[in-house]
Amino acid sequence: MSKSRLLRVLAVLGAICTTAAHAAPDTPAVDRETLVVALEKEFNNLDALVAVSGDSLRYGWQIYDTLYGFDQKGNLVPRIATGVDISEDAQIFTYRLRKGVKFHNGAELTAKDVKASVDHILKPENKSTRRPFFAPVVDAVETPDAYTVRFRLKVPDGAFANKVAGYLYIVPADYLASLPNAEAFAQAPVSAGPYKLKTYAIGGDLVLERFEDYWGEKPKIKTIIFKIIPEPSSRVNAILTGEVDLAVVVPLPDYDRLKKEKGLDVIANPVASPLYVRTYTNQPDSPFAKRDVRQALSYALDVNAIIKGVLHGVGEPVPNFISKYYPYGGDASARPYPYDPKKAKELLARAGYPNGFTTKLYSATDQPKELAEAIAAYWGQVGVKLEVDRIAYAAWTRLNNTHSSGPLSVTQFTNAIYDPIHPVAGSFTKEGTWSDYYNPEVEELIAEVNRTADNRQRNEIFKKVGKVLHDDAAGFFISELYYVFAKKQSLDWEVQIGSGFLNFRQVGWR
């Protein structure tokens, strides 16, 4: 082919690309009765009482129903239960059930189904990942009558009502008992949620259909189709061509570009999940045992610049570990450490490290690599050299859960129960899995919060915890984490603030 000929062909191709300029279509991918959602990850187990909560929360809220649920901001609201009585010592939780609630198979929901659901979690053979939330605290589940369920706890658990709302999906006792084994439930799950399972095959789409006998307000959308599109750019392309109506976990680098696209809404949703560097503080010979060092390194980070450069501006500095997007416990008036390298150097010198020191930072592959690099660069400026060790997420969990990822690791937690106890107790108490941080003041406050079921009081206690963690520089807090969604403008859908849940109970087309 001659050169001019080749150029002409390329020019034609280029013209096709540019003249076909377009806006992302703002009409339903299928029809106004259907919602098509692109997810980044395949579903695992459809038994939401067994599957890892982070995975089940995509389908869980649509298929399953709970005694209490969370509203759009994470406040507890009655669902199958109409009310709950909590004993003064936070050890007896009595739920009154709604009458006439139907399961997808037509059976009526009663107290024995709630008990069977708890038993399903507790049985070791079922390999439920929720077991560790209930086994240590639940002493007995009593059913005084068909519409009353009483949980007796071994120890006070102020967050128990939230655990029940987040983890205890109610499934039918008789149906469970009729199955050849517990795993069979995962192939054909039945609960009482607003949608029921229509079709699912491993590797294929998950299709849900509205449950016409749902006790509550019925959703406007009849069919929800979940498509699995693991590659981020492919999810973006699918929303650009209109093949899907909503794409989750849109990559941050695409945020600005998609914002300019007509016909699309791009939503950054805070997931109440602070991105931070966790540190071990309890080894006496470690520099991090000294508060001055921890404070110094907090001053040494320009978090605003990190958010702008690494997180593409999709973030927000956090003053401590308790996000203000929790319904309670966060302190909106708290301020992060300002960027002050001079002060950092002074503090380091005072702590006995005028020339800094060398240390190590773990970063799992699910975290942006640039984040660890940016931290290393900032700390390098005050003399602290950082060796970054980047490892696969699966390997990292083993190190992190066994106190072997010291002294530093980039970490982040999502929370499924809207109560700060989950990350705080895991990261900043003596018994915590993720840290050896030990502060008698925090221990005392956590003991108090465990005895307290009233969320107004929990709010006050957690605020105190947050202040201690900030002043003590218990970790190096970087940013609020956001999930970015892209949806068609005419899709009427509100995100679930402060969590990674997908809530399609209120979705519709404008």
Add this chain to the structure above:
Amino acid sequence: MASYVVRRLGAGLLTLLVMTMIIFLLVRLVGDPAHLMLPPEASEADRELFRQQLGLSDPVPVQYVRFLLGLAQGDFGRSFRFSAPALQVVLIRLGPSLILTGAALSFAAIVGVSFGIVSAVWRGGFVDYAARLFAVIGQAAPPFLFALLFIRLFSVELRWLPTSGYGKLAHLVLPTLALGWYSAAGLMRLTQVNLIEALGSEYVKMARAKGLPEHVVLLKHALKNAALPIITFAASQFGILLGGAVSIEAVFAWPGLGSLIVESVSQLDYTVVQAAVVVSVILLIGINLAVDMLYAVLDPRIRYGR
């Protein structure tokens, strides 16, 4: 011939055994599902109980023997991610993989071989340059780059084809092109070179001297003799395509075996990884054996079994 097949199968079985041993150890070195699956609130006792239920608390040799005993009965264990038999999970995902690999290989064979012939016969002409350009572009960049460019052009800009998905013929077009182009380019070059060599050989001159029509000379004499290396290459491409489809499967959300293995390793779903490895090893051993048999059919000088 029969004894040759038996010997080959025996060697295949040994390969399989070694492969399972390697993969069995490797996946267990990656991490511990009790840490990955259970919430961090879990105590060590909770995790130990979970491991026991998955059969992971026994020493690795015990687990391996148990795995082999199960294997002998066709039992690959259960996937804890999907709550389903591991073999079933693998077979569900093998189908789409074979479809994609088969389509890509067919595309590569048809386009590559015909471009190769055209280019060898009309050497130096316009079609030759076009075919060479096709080959150079195909080998110049990794398939996933083409995948992304194709989606950009044919899906996002022109709206001719879907960006991703599985189930309809339209879903197959772009992944086939993206995956098959590289192999097509290789086949084109190989066909061209071998055919040019054959066309210059004495037996072709002889055939022409006998006054045979040109298409008979080309197809019956030259191409048949050039076919062996082409077939070897094509067969080796099948394994490469099957393995290399991972990035293409990810870009096009194609529910194949490659992406399953990647996910299963990262989720530490041991049983599925093991089952997938066994199934792919069996597949590759079978294909290699079939190719060797094909040699004997094509070239009577090749004899097995002695």
